[in-house]
Amino acid sequence: MSETEPQAESTARSSATTTGETDERIREEWSDYSFTGEAKLSVSDLDVYYGDDHALKDVSMDIPEESVTALIGPSGCGKSTFLRCLNRMNDRIKAASIDGSVKLDDEEIYQDGVDLVELRKSVGMVFQAPNPFPKSIRDNITYGPRKHGDLDTGLLARLTGRDDSETADELVHRALEQAAIWDEIKDRLDDNAMGLSGGQQQRLCIARCLAVDPDVILMDEPASALDPVATSKIEDLIEDLAEDYTVVVVTHNMQQAARISDQTAVFLTGGKLVEYDDTDKIFENPESQRVEDYVTGKFG
Numbered sequence: 001m002s003e004t005e006p007q008a009e010s011t012a013r014s015s016a017t018t019t020g021e022t023d024e025r026i027r028e029e030w031s032d033y034s035f036t037g038e039a040k041l042s043v044s045d046l047d048v049y050y051g052d053d054h055a056l057k058d059v060s061m062d063i064p065e066e067s068v069t070a071l072i073g074p075s076g077c078g079k080s081t082f083l084r085c086l087n088r089m090n091d092r093i094k095a096a097s098i099d100g101s102v103k104l105d106d107e108e109i110y111q112d113g114v115d116l117v118e119l120r121k122s123v124g125m126v127f128q129a130p131n132p133f134p135k136s137i138r139d140n141i142t143y144g145p146r147k148h149g150d151l152d153t154g155l156l157a158r159l160t161g162r163d164d165s166e167t168a169d170e171l172v173h174r175a176l177e178q179a180a181i182w183d184e185i186k187d188r189l190d191d192n193a194m195g196l197s198g199g200q201q202q203r204l205c206i207a208r209c210l211a212v213d214p215d216v217i218l219m220d221e222p223a224s225a226l227d228p229v230a231t232s233k234i235e236d237l238i239e240d241l242a243e244d245y246t247v248v249v250v251t252h253n254m255q256q257a258a259r260i261s262d263q264t265a266v267f268l269t270g271g272k273l274v275e276y277d278d279t280d281k282i283f284e285n286p287e288s289q290r291v292e293d294y295v296t297g298k299f300g
Contacts, residue, residue, distance in 0.1 A: 024290050026274055026288070027287070029287075030274060030275040030277075030287045030288055031060070031061060031274070031275055031276040032276075033061065033263060033276045033278075035062075035064050035263070037065060037066075038064070038065050039062035040064065040065035040216060040246040041062070041063040041086060041102065041103065041104055041216065041246070042062045042063075042101075042102070042103040042106070043059060043060055043061050043082075043085075043086075043101070043103075044100060044101040044102075045058055045101065046058070046059040046060070046082070046100035046101070046102065048078070048081050048082075048085060048090065048096060048097070049096070049098075050095045050096055055078050056078045056081055056082055056085070056271045057078075057270065057271045059078075059082060059100075059272070059273045060273075061265060061273060061276050063246065063248060064262070064263070066243065066245065066246060067242055067247070067263065068238055068242045068248075068249060068260055068261045068262050068263075069246075069247070069249070069261060069262070069263050069264070069265065070249050070250075070251055070256075070257035070261035070263070070265070071083060071248065071265050071267065072251060072252070072254065072257050072264060072266055072267070072294075073266055073294070074294070077267040077268055077269055078272075079250050079265075079267045080220055080250050081271075083248060084125075084220075085098060086102060086123055086216070086248065087109075087119055087122075087124075087216075088109060088114075088116055088119060091116070098110065104119075104122065104123065104215070104216070105215075117148075121144075121148060121214065122214055122215045123214060123216040124210075124214040124216070124218065125209070125219075125220070126206055126218065126219045126222050127220055128220050128221040128222065128225060129225050130198055130201035130202040130204070130205050130225070131205060132194060132196070132201050132204050132205060132208075134192065134193070134194055135192070136189065136190045136191060136192060136193065137176075137189045137190070137191060137192075137193050137196075138168075138172055138189040138190060140204060140207075140208050141171065141175050141176065141204075141207055141208055141211045142168050142211070143208070144208060144211050144212040145168075145171060145212060148212060172211075175207040175210045175211040178241070179203045179206045179210060179237060180236070180240070181200060181204060181207060185200065185204075197230070198230060199226050199227070199229070199230025199231075199233060199234070200230075202222060202223070202225075202226060203233065203234070206234075206237065206241075214245065215246060216246045216247075216248065217241060217245050217247050217248075218248050219247065219249045220250045221250055221251055221252065222238075222249065223251075223253075223256070224253075231256075235259060235260050238260050242262070254283075257279065257283075258283050261279045262278070263276065263277065263278055263279055263282075264276070264282040266286075266291045266294065268290055268291070274288050274290060274291055275287060275288045283295055
């Protein structure tokens with residue numbers, strides 16, 4: 001090897017880091033997280049490309065059931081890409097190609113013949129900006145169950161004796177109560193959902209997700225567009241949901257990740273999972289110097 005080659009190699013490695021981020025060799029044991037209980041999702045050797053851009057590189061991790069897993073890291077590190085892999089939302093992007101394995105309850109979701117509608121019913125998504133349908137609050141909640149054939153309402157259903165209106169009312173009540181918004185809007189169920197505040201709209205979207213009875217709830221920065229009061233309500237809700245659901249949350253807010261999650265996965269520049277462990281361990285005594293620098297605000 002020539003004298004210039006090591007320098008070129010070091011320069012190439014450094015160019016793959018964010019300004020202020022130290023260069024460091026990643027160790028596999030930093031992301032080999034052990035926990036009690038069952039894994040709801042198991043990811044192995046996951047690579048994602050957008051055309052020639054290698055967005056995620058060889059990511060492997062198990063996500064415990066009935067818990068909150070936070071995904072943190074600077075912009076462009078691949079955490080939202082990873083989240084979308086968990087219910088194959090990246091399939092909607094023509095330039096995306098995915099290699100590797102993602103298993104939900106030991107069933108491979110990337111095998112041929114997977115029903116994507118059923119998969120996304122089991123693994124629901126809540127997006128960064130609230131996106132209620134321009135319909136009534138009631139219709140927002142019942143939309144998914146009706147589309148899946150779980151509810152039959154309307155004139156024809158009544159004429160044929162298959163009307164599920166009473167079941168629909170119970171579903172609306174349950175979903176809105178689970179989303180901690182029932183008391184605020186119970187007298188406005190026939191109002192257009194677009195008239196709700198931003199925080200209420202986001203909790204409505206969470207209720208809409210809960211209405212189809214998912215196993216996993218994915219959240220992509222669900223409180224980033226909200227004020228502090230609305231953010232606090234979303235955080236309290238996430239913690240409550242983890243008693244019955246597996247929740248995976250992308251957040252840029254370090255304090256939020258520390259408050260709401262049981263375990264935290266840190267993605268840093270280059271699409272690599274650098275460290276994954278109990279949240280207290282990540283924030284108080286991380287193994288990686290890069291992770292310590294990131295969570296203490298030295299870069300990001």
